[in-house]
Amino acid sequence: MRILWLVLSIFFLSNLQAQEKKTLLINGDIFEYILDDCGDTIVLANFGDMTVTSRREFASMDEYNRYQRYRRYAYQVYPYAEKAIRIFKEVQRQTAEMRKGKRRKYTRELQDQLKNEFETPLRNLSKTQGMILMKMIEKEVKAPIFYLIRDLRGSFTAFYWNTLSGFYGHKLKDGYKRGKDSILDMVLDDVNLTYGSDEGPLPASIRLPKKLGKE
Template structure:
């Protein structure tokens, strides 16, 4: 029992390094809604100009078919964990794009390193506490969701922003505790249940 607690306590700093290495700012509550001018398409019908709007496709989702009660309990647990971690992964994608945009404007190597260090320091100060609240299972789930939302594994992201040595080191630490930073999201295989839950959440069904 003590060993399990020790493992969980040790993996939390790992998760912080993983997420902050990619420059993730994680508070969905802090999102600012910007006002935008919306230009609508139009159609002219019998001398009248009418707005023409293409509606977003709405998928029709059927309830997940459970094989047994154990799978149903796993589904319920995943719903709770995905609602906690999905905003983190999606914020990761947006923030990584922002960082890459800024880096593209910086040609000097020292300035690029200084910029990344500054972002990491700011984010660590702001989000260290909420990240520590993640459970072990939520942390492992987040690694997969980051791959789903960004198209890159966490290992690839650390390697890109922190270097190959850091990526190899943290991958080794992660494997000691049953995690894999190279985990990829398989929406049609092992992660079909997770994909179903995400689609249900996105469509306001759960």
């Protein structure tokens, strides 16, 4: 029966793709739709990206407990990682054509807003929660936190934060390296930031400075 269901599903989907798609407006959103052989309307909608992983296996109970703890922490810091990545990508777009001086002026204007929004909750994170938050961001943007800070704020600032983070056992220059911590890899695979961080408006409390213009 499962094979029959699979064959029928594939056949049904291939028929849908072959039919001409039209659009309709539902609550202000535009959706594609098709008409089936009976004349009924079938609305088509796209789902966000999904990650399918294999069953988790652990060598010991200690590994399992660490996985559960990391996973719990990851979902606790997820909102901060999502907002940080969204803001970072928007700032990149806004400052892409600015010279260094104007870019730094722009980011300084934004810094006070970010401080008001995030300083208190981030200071309350544990060492492990902070590490997971950094690795989530680094995995998504594909760069160590150190270089993100350096590009936006300057080498001295990046060096300062790299040195400070070293006291807590983390080096911002190291970045996320897959394979270094298999439990962390599992957790970051479970938490998909790619879709959420590209969708929707910026946090209501964050107002990006107006473009300073080209020099």
